[in-house]
Structure formats: C-alpha cells, structure tokens
Amino acid sequence: METMLTVDNLGKSFKDKKIVSNISFEVKKGEIMALLGPNGAGKSTTIRNIMGIMYPDEGTITFRDKGKKDIPRNKIGYLPEERGLYKNVKVMDILLYLAELKDYPLDRAKERALELLKKFDLEGKDKVSVEELSKGMGQKVQFIAAILHEPELLILDEPFSGLDPVSQELFKNEIRGLAQNGTAILLSSHQMNLVEEMADRLFLIHRGTKVIYGPLDDVKKQYANFKCTIHGVNERSLLESLPEVERVEQNEETAVLYLSKDVQPANWLKNLPAQLDVQELSIDRISLHEIFIDIATDKNLLKREENLDA
Structure with a gap:
C-alpha cells in the first residue's frame, strides 16, 4: 500500500x-x-x-x-x-x-x-x-x-x-x-x-x-484481557475469589471483572458458581476508551505486551 x-x-x-x-x-x-x-x-x-x-x-x-x-x-x-x-x-x-x-x-x-x-x-x-x-x-x-x-x-x-x-x-x-x-x-x-x-x-x-x-x-490484542460485566447483587469478596479475576470494579449492583490474559471466556463462564447473582452478563475485550484513559491518567492498571510497532 x-x-x-x-x-x-x-x-x-x-x-x-x-x-x-x-x-x-x-x-x-x-x-x-x-x-x-x-x-x-x-x-x-x-x-x-x-x-x-x-x-x-x-x-x-x-x-x-x-x-x-x-x-x-x-x-x-x-x-x-x-x-x-x-x-x-x-x-x-x-x-x-x-x-x-x-x-x-x-x-x-x-x-x-x-x-x-x-x-x-x-x-x-x-x-x-x-x-x-x-x-x-x-x-x-x-x-x-x-x-x-x-x-x-x-x-x-x-x-x-x-x-x-x-x-x-x-x-x-x-x-x-x-x-x-x-x-x-x-x-x-x-x-x-x-x-x-x-x-x-x-x-x-x-x-x-x-x-x-x-x-x-x-x-x-496487546491489551488482550477480557472483561466481564455482571448486573446483580453480589459480595465483592465472592467476585474477587473467582478464578482468573485480576481486578474488580463495583458500583452498586454492577461489577466489572477484569480477567487474566489468555483466559478462555467460554470455559470461564462454565465455571461460575451457582450462588452468583446474574441478572445480566456481557463479556468483551478492553475498549479503546479504557486503554486511552489508562494511559492518559498514568494508572497502568491494564497489563500489556511491550514493543508494539507498525
């Protein structure tokens, strides 16, 4: 090109x-x-x-x-x-x-x-x-x-x-x-x-x-982690104890779970405990907006591979 x-x-x-x-x-x-x-x-x-x-x-x-x-x-x-x-x-x-x-x-x-x-x-x-x-x-x-x-x-x-x-x-x-x-x-x-x-x-x-x-x-892909958004009434300790969860952000009845790199979403979902209150659930990759905020605010919360160049 x-x-x-x-x-x-x-x-x-x-x-x-x-x-x-x-x-x-x-x-x-x-x-x-x-x-x-x-x-x-x-x-x-x-x-x-x-x-x-x-x-x-x-x-x-x-x-x-x-x-x-x-x-x-x-x-x-x-x-x-x-x-x-x-x-x-x-x-x-x-x-x-x-x-x-x-x-x-x-x-x-x-x-x-x-x-x-x-x-x-x-x-x-x-x-x-x-x-x-x-x-x-x-x-x-x-x-x-x-x-x-x-x-x-x-x-x-x-x-x-x-x-x-x-x-x-x-x-x-x-x-x-x-x-x-x-x-x-x-x-x-x-x-x-x-x-x-x-x-x-x-x-x-x-x-x-x-x-x-x-x-x-x-x-x-560099910020390859998936995140899972759950709407439901859940104790933070329960969410943090889930496997492959690196970080939890919770606001009232909504929680965002940031998952480990290389997690397989389909397998991860199968292993959620029965006591978890799930009214709605979605799972997707980290958005560009989140990447931008993480970099612009120097939070460094999102783990990524180094040396990405075109």
Whole structure:
C-alpha cells in the first residue's frame, strides 16, 4: 500500500519546553490513521507542522516522495479543530473560493459542491450566509470545504465535535467512503468509540512522545484481557475469589471483572458458581476508551505486551 505521508523523528519546542519529540508514523493510501492523545499531548502541534502552519525543529515530513517544502497544498484537505468560515459570505461563495485556492476547476467545484450539500442535507443552503447556519450545519460546510477538491490526504481534527448522532453517521459514512476510494486519512478525535469503529491503525501520543503505534486490532490484542460485566447483587469478596479475576470494579449492583490474559471466556463462564447473582452478563475485550484513559491518567492498571510497532 502506497505511503502518502511520512513523519520521521519530528521534534518541536517552544522556548525551553519540548512539545513533541521523536514522533514518527506513516499514513497510507486508503487507510484511516488515528492520531490520539490527551489534551496537551502534542497532537495539534504535530498537525500544524504537517500543514506547514509551523515548522519542526527536528525531523522531516514527506508527502509521497516529495520533501516538506514541496508538499502540494492542492493535494491535502484539512478540517481544523477551530472552525474558520467567513460568517457574512454565502455558502457557495466560500466553497468556490476555497476550491480556487486549491487550484481546483471552478465548474467542477460548483457541481461537486451542490452534490455534497445535498448529501449532507444542506440542499438549498448554497445561497445562505454562513452566519445563518446552525453550528451543525456550519460543521458540515467546513467538512465539505475540506473534501471538495478531492484531496489525496485528508487531515481531520475533531470532525465529530458538536454533531448530533444522525450527522455523525453521515460523517462516518463519508469518511469511510473516501478511504475506500483511496484517500489517506489522518483522524484526530477524543471520541474513542467512533475512532474504534473507524480506524485501521493508530498512533497514541502522551507528553509529546509515542506510547502506542500499530494496527487497531493489534493494539486491542496487546491489551488482550477480557472483561466481564455482571448486573446483580453480589459480595465483592465472592467476585474477587473467582478464578482468573485480576481486578474488580463495583458500583452498586454492577461489577466489572477484569480477567487474566489468555483466559478462555467460554470455559470461564462454565465455571461460575451457582450462588452468583446474574441478572445480566456481557463479556468483551478492553475498549479503546479504557486503554486511552489508562494511559492518559498514568494508572497502568491494564497489563500489556511491550514493543508494539507498525
């Protein structure tokens, strides 16, 4: 699979503070690569360096086989976390203006803009000023602006922020469709459930350095432990005495049992004692949300294998 973006040993400091250090990852054609981390981890700094908004102190950023200074802006789409549409300009005018900045043919831009406005339930809004749109509508217009010129690399910074569930589905379907058609996508989001649904690989950064890098399935396997959620009235001592249980989190009538690595769920369930009160039970793997929280809060409660790299 062709590599569209390579970030190699990126480093950036502000005054005497190191913001990112030795950051290296790739984004391949047709994949959704998630760039994750808590607030202040260095995600925005990394994205701004990729976009040329600022320049790295160390390392290189390469688009295909071209050097940093030669990255063609018309090949990259960018949805920033901080939205920035001109409020007193009509929707179609702002879309065509931004397409022109990307050297995209205006006739084709207008045709695609109308198609995308219809797809995102904004048909008839092309002559409306941006300031007349709701927050969600404005978000859709900003997203359309990022993809209108058919970029080869699309960078999305918190694309789902402020969207209702229906609009989230629209965005997810469009992002998946773009990836299936070959667009390389770098996605940054704090909504781990959505990332887990969509990402092929992820790069998790904490305090400016790499923590995890690899395919999402491999990351989940690295934190391979299963957890079992039981709804019922049970003594904590009973739950803690169950075989292969490493840790118990209990809240009123709900308990989450974190199981040992390599446990066989089917066999484990067969051996539950008869006196256990089970109103509901589910068993699944540790979620990406739990992995993120464990790393971001330095709890180190989740055991994992070391040295996972793509």
